[in-house]
Amino acid sequence: MSDFVKVSVSDGIQTLKIDRTDKKNALTQEMYAVLADSLLAAEDNPDIRVTIITGTADSFTSGNDLMDFLQNATQEEEKPVERFLKALVSIRKPLIGAVNGIAVGVGTTMLLHCDLVYASEDAVFSLPFVNLALVPEAASSLLLPKIMGHQRASELLLLGDKFNAEKAHAYGIVNEVVPAGQLETVALNTAKALAAKAPEALRLSKALLKNDSESVMKHMYAELEIFSTRLTSAEAREAMQAFMEKRAPDFKKFN
């Protein structure tokens, strides 16, 4: 259990609030476990018809905890992060992303699995996998080109620069950009609208929309295998150390 993910259920809506503000809501394995368990438990809970995932203050999430990357790089068994990613691909009930601030790494890639995504005007997205000497995850190297085309996906994944909510909307990651003060209400109203619909019709329609889940899952595992190897690479260690030491990484010595 983690205190850093607040789970609440009301009127058929489950809200998962990532809440580890001092680390910009960076996700640890314990936090992934709560997210995965909550998404999966909702599948069998008739009191939950839709889930909202959101963050706090200025952060949706700064992505995977970088210390956790360093410490858990070599574990063999299925990690909570993997369970979370699998749940994102497999859940049948609708998932709404409400992005209030920084959305780094998995903070952006998880949105590709949401059914509807709302972002506040000041949300900032980034996919810095290559900057960390890693590779894309959560099937983002399949889903991003599919959503926006190869060149735009390459821009986001190879350069890894930050981009704003307007660009996220233009590139098709976000349904609507709303003023910061209205994000919660917009997400909640949408969730209420979904929660009032015929639940099986909704689940079947989502399944029809996501009829390529099998290939998405397959691609996600192909990425994960390379990602795991990259985590123990000298390049990635240099990138993570550089972040901890608050300096720029030096990749000149690698070829």
Ligand code: COA
């Ligand atoms: N893992 C671990 N700690 C993180 C973190 C992460 N992903 N993101 C932020 N933090 C920590 C910082 O180390 C800092 O801790 P400290 O106060 O003990 O020094 C604290 O959160 C605040 O972060 P800071 O960098 O001071 O805030 P900022 O507003 O200047 O920048 C970010 C915010 C998210 C842009 C920046 O922290 C960042 O780039 N984080 C790394 C994101 C990342 O690479 N994630 C993995 C993607 S695969």
